[in-house]
Amino acid sequence: MTALLDVRDLRTHFKTDDGIVKAVDGVNFAVESGQTVGIVGESGCGKSVTCLTIMGLNEARNTESSGEVLFNGENILDASPGKLRRLRGSEIAMIFQDPMTSLNPVHSIGRQLVETVQLHEDMSKKAARGRAVEALKEVGIPRAETRINDYPHQFSGGMRQRVMIAMAMINDPKLLIADEPTTALDVTTQAQILALMKKLQDEHGTAIVMITHDLGVVAETAHDVVVMYAAKVIEHGSVDSIFKNPHHPYTWGLLGSLPRLHADVERLTQIPGQPPSLLRPPKGCRFNPRCPYVMNICKQKLPELMPVPGEIDHEQACFLDEETKAREIARLKEIVMAETA
Amino acid sequence: MAEDLLVVEDLTKHFPVTRGIIFKRNVGAVKAVDGVSFTLKEGETLGVVGESGCGKSTMARCLLKLLDPTAGKIVFKGRDISKLSRNEMRPLRREMMMVFQDPYASLNARKRVGFIVAEGLDVHGIGTPQERKRRVKELLEVVGLNPEHYNRFPHEFSGGQRQRIGIARALAINPSLIVCDEPVSALDVSVQAQILNLLKDLQKEFGLTYVFIAHDLNVVRHISDRVMVMYLGKAVEVAGRSELYTAPKHPYTGALLSAVPIPDPDLGRRRQPLVLEGDVPNPINPPSACNFHPRCPRFHQGHCDVDEPELRTVAGNGHAAACHYPLEKWPMTGAEMRQGASGRPQAEHLEAEIA
Numbered sequence: 001m002t003a004l005l006d007v008r009d010l011r012t013h014f015k016t017d018d019g020i021v022k023a024v025d026g027v028n029f030a031v032e033s034g035q036t037v038g039i040v041g042e043s044g045c046g047k048s049v050t051c052l053t054i055m056g057l058n059e060a061r062n063t064e065s066s067g068e069v070l071f072n073g074e075n076i077l078d079a080s081p082g083k084l085r086r087l088r089g090s091e092i093a094m095i096f097q098d099p100m101t102s103l104n105p106v107h108s109i110g111r112q113l114v115e116t117v118q119l120h121e122d123m124s125k126k127a128a129r130g131r132a133v134e135a136l137k138e139v140g141i142p143r144a145e146t147r148i149n150d151y152p153h154q155f156s157g158g159m160r161q162r163v164m165i166a167m168a169m170i171n172d173p174k175l176l177i178a179d180e181p182t183t184a185l186d187v188t189t190q191a192q193i194l195a196l197m198k199k200l201q202d203e204h205g206t207a208i209v210m211i212t213h214d215l216g217v218v219a220e221t222a223h224d225v226v227v228m229y230a231a232k233v234i235e236h237g238s239v240d241s242i243f244k245n246p247h248h249p250y251t252w253g254l255l256g257s258l259p260r261l262h263a264d265v266e267r268l269t270q271i272p273g274q275p276p277s278l279l280r281p282p283k284g285c286r287f288n289p290r291c292p293y294v295m296n297i298c299k300q301k302l303p304e305l306m307p308v309p310g311e312i313d314h315e316q317a318c319f320l321d322e323e324t325k326a327r328e329i330a331r332l333k334e335i336v337m338a339e340t341a
Numbered sequence: 342m343a344e345d346l347l348v349v350e351d352l353t354k355h356f357p358v359t360r361g362i363i364f365k366r367n368v369g370a371v372k373a374v375d376g377v378s379f380t381l382k383e384g385e386t387l388g389v390v391g392e393s394g395c396g397k398s399t400m401a402r403c404l405l406k407l408l409d410p411t412a413g414k415i416v417f418k419g420r421d422i423s424k425l426s427r428n429e430m431r432p433l434r435r436e437m438m439m440v441f442q443d444p445y446a447s448l449n450a451r452k453r454v455g456f457i458v459a460e461g462l463d464v465h466g467i468g469t470p471q472e473r474k475r476r477v478k479e480l481l482e483v484v485g486l487n488p489e490h491y492n493r494f495p496h497e498f499s500g501g502q503r504q505r506i507g508i509a510r511a512l513a514i515n516p517s518l519i520v521c522d523e524p525v526s527a528l529d530v531s532v533q534a535q536i537l538n539l540l541k542d543l544q545k546e547f548g549l550t551y552v553f554i555a556h557d558l559n560v561v562r563h564i565s566d567r568v569m570v571m572y573l574g575k576a577v578e579v580a581g582r583s584e585l586y587t588a589p590k591h592p593y594t595g596a597l598l599s600a601v602p603i604p605d606p607d608l609g610r611r612r613q614p615l616v617l618e619g620d621v622p623n624p625i626n627p628p629s630a631c632n633f634h635p636r637c638p639r640f641h642q643g644h645c646d647v648d649e650p651e652l653r654t655v656a657g658n659g660h661a662a663a664c665h666y667p668l669e670k671w672p673m674t675g676a677e678m679r680q681g682a683s684g685r686p687q688a689e690h691l692e693a694e695i696a
Contacts, residue, residue: 042529042530042531042532043529156620157393158620159620186392186393186556187392187556187557187558187597187600187601188392188596188597188600188616188617189620190600190602191599191600191602191614191616191617192616192617192618194602195616213529214530214602215530215604216602216604216609218604219602219603219604219605219606219609220603220606220609220610239606240606240607243604243606244606253531254531255604256534257530257531257533257534258530258534258559258604259533259534259537259557259560259562259563259564260559260562260563260604261559261562261586261598261601261603262586262603265563267541268534268537268538268563269534270531270534270535270538271531271534271535272535274499274501274502274532
């Protein structure tokens with residue numbers, strides 16, 4: 001089965017006054033219909049730029065992209081602006097982090113929803129409005145018939161995010177890109193929104209690319225996980241392999257630095273320092289200045305993604321030997337997974 | 342036995358809602374904080390959690406008298422500070438400091454780090470200029486920054502480093518109480534871990550007392566000794582951290598806990614989160630009696646919406662909850678919670694209305 005979205009060796013470089021920022025530097029991943037891929041990493045590691053590049057939303061003036069973004073087998077990276085416009089909002093939709101800044105405050109949500117429909121389909125205003133009401137009902141907005149005339153400021157944060165989802169799903173897209181959809185929300189609202197996205201995915205068979213820095217959200221929603229660090233994928237695999245058998249010291253760091261709800265951890269494992277500047281990434285492995293297991297080779301050579309022995313579809317980019325890794329994974333589990341017992 | 346550093350009794354803050362331009366009439370009040378009481382011992386950390394809009398930050402600001410409370414008592418080191426004037430407060434300000442949420446907005450972009458950190462020392466006239474400079478360099482080192490960065494501007498630092506500057510500033514005058522208002526919410530997990538570890542280390546080293554406000558329950562569990570859960574300006578549950586997280590009594594606490602995603606795929610798939618419907622109601626017109634009743638899975642008609650539950654002790658170790666029907670066990674499924682309840686009320690409060 002071919003994947004709905006297949007990203008191959010994607011590179012996005014921004015030209016700035018200080019030099020070229022390689023914001024995405026050789027990223028590969030694929031999403032199948034009905035599946036969710038989670039992209040995790042710290043801020044500034046290229047998660048959002050990856051998705052903006054897929055959508056063709058980077059500013060053309062100072063951006064250079066290369067590689068392939070195959071959507072239904074067709075490379076959309078070099079598609080014409082007109083073709084991209086037809087795809088966006090109908091076949092591929094996107095949800096942004098902050099629903100207040102991504103909705104237009106001077107138009108009623110009904111008008112914005114109707115616009116989305118009419119842009120892509122030859123439909124009367126009345127019919128489009130009917131569809132908008134349906135979409136609002138589907139995402140659980142009470143009294144949708146009257147609230148459709150309301151403006152974004154009349155909704156609470158969670159309700160606004162529901163409107164965003166309604167807008168994204170109104171043309172029944174095949175692929176939904178969600179850029180930190182719940183980061184700005186409270187936990188209870190987050191649970192509502194995640195449950196809603198899951199329900200819509202089950203009903204429509206939508207593929208979802210979920211960008212987040214919350215590993216809890218990833219563990220609960222994603223089938224596959226891509227861990228990014230400094231513009232590169234450093235580990236990817238199924239959600240089970242990433243959480244139970246993580247193979248990259250950066251993934252260990254992310255898992256270890258999470259405070260746990262179900263255990264009293266005295267001291268969190270911390271990753272020292274900060275992500276490097278993408279203007280001048282460190283030589284060799286980009287994680288080497290922060291890595292507690294750094295070896296000489298790490299400072300010389302950039303590790304490529306290598307398959308993890310004994311597992312399918314699990315790749316990692318670290319030179320460390322399997323023996324040390326097995327020991328470290330066991331140690332991490334002892335701290336972190338104590339709660340499962 | 343450690344002494345009570347801070348005793349808060351029935352703290353209330355109402356913001357008036359006015360109509361009219363020349364003749365302002367009060368037409369109502371936003372009950373941001375509505376009768377919160379707690380005691381904080383020296384060296385202890387009290388975590389405060391709740392959804393946005395539940396009055397956490399307003400309470401924090403009242404504790405430091407950055408806002409004047411409408412009613413109630415704040416007893417700090419045996420002295421009621423709630424009625425003190427600004428001048429009377431000034432010497433006491435040496436004892437209490439605040440760390441703010443947004444490390445980008447809380448540092449003056451036009452001042453150098455050295456000035457920002459030393460400002461407290463300047464205001465209180467502590468030490469000679471040389472001594473102050475030495476102290477600032479010392480502080481920068483304590484919070485894990487390079488003392489050489491004394492002359493840099495805030496924009497030259499990353500978010501995590503800025504938060505360290507904010508912490509250094511709070512430490513400068515040797516306060517005994519630090520109120521942290523969502524200090525790690527704007528940071529990445531890895532940086533968040535660094536800051537949390539730092540706060541814990543500093544507490545051990547200087548014997549600090551924290552009021553730690555956050556909406557992230559994991560973070561609060563990690564740092565707190567005791568946790569207070571707030572809903573619509575009221576404390577609904579107060580307990581030791583282990584008790585609160587393993588045996589919550591208030592249905593709202595239960596709902597909050599069950600809403601947190603677990604970073605473990607097995608556990609995550611098995612659990613059935615109790616999804617609370619609706620949003621936090623409008624604090625101008627809060628629901629009658631128990632604030633939580635329109636969203637509560639254990640709602641009993643004719644009791645919860647008529648009779649307001651008091652915060653009372655429900656279990657050992659000072660575990661208090663404000664609920665007529667506290668949870669008997671944990672974890673609990675939604676169906677178990679709803680047992681015996683009289684179904685969901687059709688309340689107009691379910692939707693957050695804009696007045």
